Each structure stands twice: as structure tokens, then as C-alpha cells.
Amino acid sequence: MxxxxxxxxxxxxxxxxxxxxxxxxxxxxxxxxxxxxxxxxxxxxxxxxxxxxxxxxxxxxxxxxxxxxxxxxxxxxxxxxxxxxxxxxxxxxxxxxxxxxxxxxxxxxxxxxxxxxxxxxxxxxxxxxxxxxxxxxxxxxxxxxxxxxxxxxxxxxxxxxxxxxxxxTPLLDDTLLRITELGPAHLRLAGEVDHGNRPQVRRVLGRVLDRMVRGEIEADTVVADLGSLRFCDVAAAVSVVHAAEELPATLRLRLENVRPGVARLLDRCGAGFASRLDVGIGERSPLRTADALELAGGAPG
The missing domain is CATH 3.40.50.300 (P-loop containing nucleotide triphosphate hydrolases)
Known part of the structure; x- marks a missing residue:
């Protein structure tokens, strides 16, 4: 058995x-x-x-x-x-x-x-x-x-x-930022993007786009789930907007579940004017440990 x-x-x-x-x-x-x-x-x-x-x-x-x-x-x-x-x-x-x-x-x-x-x-x-x-x-x-x-x-x-x-196996994990592949042309970013890992993020995105252009990935949109991205500095936001603007006319970049703070930063950096960039804001309502314990009625027996 x-x-x-x-x-x-x-x-x-x-x-x-x-x-x-x-x-x-x-x-x-x-x-x-x-x-x-x-x-x-x-x-x-x-x-x-x-x-x-x-x-x-x-x-x-x-x-x-x-x-x-x-x-x-x-x-x-x-x-x-x-x-x-x-x-x-x-x-x-x-x-x-x-x-x-x-x-x-x-x-x-x-x-x-x-x-x-x-x-x-x-x-x-x-x-x-x-x-x-x-x-x-x-x-x-x-x-x-x-x-x-x-x-x-x-x-x-x-x-x-x-x-x-x-x-x-992640595409990147430098202990500050983790990037995993959820599927073809579908990435997930968790953590923080700043000056230290910004070039690596651009390289990961570039490799995916290159595979799409060569026909190795049959998709016309790169999807990045940012639900777990807690912080993005201004330079990184500008880099994302520029990357979208530089896409071939047949491709798009879609950011999903973006936290409101990150979405506001992207907007200030010109995301609304990038014709091949879509930004979707995600709603979050996480519980803190104390609230979860209260909801459960205390410790288990």
C-alpha cells in the first residue's frame, strides 16, 4: 500500500x-x-x-x-x-x-x-x-x-x-528580489527593485522578449505579476516605461496586480503615455498575525 x-x-x-x-x-x-x-x-x-x-x-x-x-x-x-x-x-x-x-x-x-x-x-x-x-x-x-x-x-x-x-529554480534571486517564471512570457516579481538589481531585471525581461521575437514563445504579450513587488525606485519605473516604448509593434507588456504605490510611481514616470504598456492595479487585504489569531479564536488546542 x-x-x-x-x-x-x-x-x-x-x-x-x-x-x-x-x-x-x-x-x-x-x-x-x-x-x-x-x-x-x-x-x-x-x-x-x-x-x-x-x-x-x-x-x-x-x-x-x-x-x-x-x-x-x-x-x-x-x-x-x-x-x-x-x-x-x-x-x-x-x-x-x-x-x-x-x-x-x-x-x-x-x-x-x-x-x-x-x-x-x-x-x-x-x-x-x-x-x-x-x-x-x-x-x-x-x-x-x-x-x-x-x-x-x-x-x-x-x-x-x-x-x-x-x-x-528562479530566473533571479539576489535575496532582495525574486523572479520566477509562471509560464511562457509570464513572470512573477517578489521583493524590491533598486539600483543594485535593476540591470538584472532588464536582462531577464530582455531574454524573454528575445525568445518571443525569434518565435520560441508563441505570445504577443509579456505578463509580469507584481503582486509581491513591495518597492520599485524611480529609475526602475522609468526603465520599465522605456522598455515598453521600445517593444516591437507586435508586442505588449502587461503588469498585473500592481500595488497602488508602485502604480502611482509608474504613472508619474509616464506609464499612461506608453502605448504598449498596460497596468492593472491589484486589491490587497492581508491579515496581520494578531488579527489572524483573533479571527481563529486564539491558539489551537
């Missing part, structure tokens, strides 16, 4: 990739009717914002108990608890998800507080307990080991003990 569980990891090179991977993982669980849980330790604001940018309304799942946001103090206490107690907590929550009518349980979170366990590093032991607990059950666990918070030797070891590693 196939094992219904999965125990995978991701090794983000940036917080943008961290939020991207976690949002996709949790969103998949919501769509499949699973209970999803995020163990916070000062990263939930970014994850909630990314889910909002991905078009996921978490308010209903928070109210119904499908989405559980575990506060930081609970996360830190669990990671410092004896390992047998941790196993019991996992068992309880897995069974509760099924008893409550959900298709299974899916959980992830920020676990680096486990590096502070008395007596030294014990995350490999924690991971073994987790793997034993989920095996054979409708449970999916995503472990996040990013270079900012974990030593390289631990990351290398954790890669060897997980079923698989998730995380696509």
Missing part, C-alpha cells in the same frame, strides 16, 4: 522564496480539504501577506478551523519540550484533524528555535520523531531550513534524511 504521507524540505535562499514555498504548500492543503497549520516564530506576517498576494482568502479557513496559526510562544515551547512530549503533540493534532472531518493534516513553520535546545543542537532528533509520527498517515510536513537561520552542515544533513526537496 502506498504511504499517504510526505515529509519534504525546502532550503530557501531568501525570505521571498521561503514565503513562496510555504504559501504554495499551505494553499495546496486548503484546496484538498486538509487541515493546515503554520507554526509561527516571527515569520507569519510574511506568509499571510504572500497568501493574500497569491489570491488566497484565509479568513474562512481560519474561522472554520481548517487553517490553524500556532503562535510563536507555543512553537518555541514545543521545540524545547522533551521529544516524547513532542511526539504526543503531533499524534494528538493528526488524529484531531481526521476526527474533525478534514482529509488530513498539513503543517510547516519556522523551527530554528530548536537550535537553542539545552544540551545543544537536536533538530535531527526532532526530525526523526516527526518522520516516525507522520509515516503511514494522511499527513504532509514541510521542513524549512534556510541559510539565514541554519548552519550549512545541518542543512546538508537534513537534505539527506528527507523524502524530497521542493523549490523551483
Amino acid at each position: 502506498d504511504d499517504p504521507s510526505s515529509h519534504v524540505l525546502t532550503v530557501p535562499v531568501s525570505d521571498e522564496q521561503l514565503c513562496e514555498s510555504v504559501s504554495e504548500f499551505l494553499t495546496t492543503g486548503l484546496a484538498r480539504g486538509e487541515r493546515v497549520a503554520y507554526f509561527d516564530d516571527d515569520t507569519a506576517d510574511g506568509v499571510l501577506a504572500r497568501m493574500d498576494e497569491d489570491g488566497v482568502d484565509v479568513r474562512g479557513p481560519l474561522r472554520s478551523g481548517q487553517f490553524q496559526l500556532v503562535p510563536g510562544e507555543f512553537t518555541r515551547a514545543a521545540l524545547l519540550a522533551p521529544l516524547d512530549e513532542l511526539g504526543g503533540v503531533l499524534e494528538h493534532n493528526m488524529q484531531a484533524a481526521v476526527d474533525d472531518g478534514w482529509a488530513g493534516l498539513r503543517f510547516t513553520g519556522q523551527m530554528d528555535h530548536g537550535l537553542r535546545r539545552p544540551g545543544g543542537q537536536a533538530l535531527d532528533e526532532y526530525d526523526r520523531v516527526l518522520a516516525d509520527a507522520v509515516r503511514g498517515r494522511p499527513v504532509h510536513a514541510l521542513c524549512v531550513y534556510d541559510h539565514l537561520r541554519y548552519p550549512d552542515d545541518l542543512i546538508a544533513h537534513m537534505r539527506s534524511v528527507h523524502d524530497a526537496e521542493i523549490g523551483g
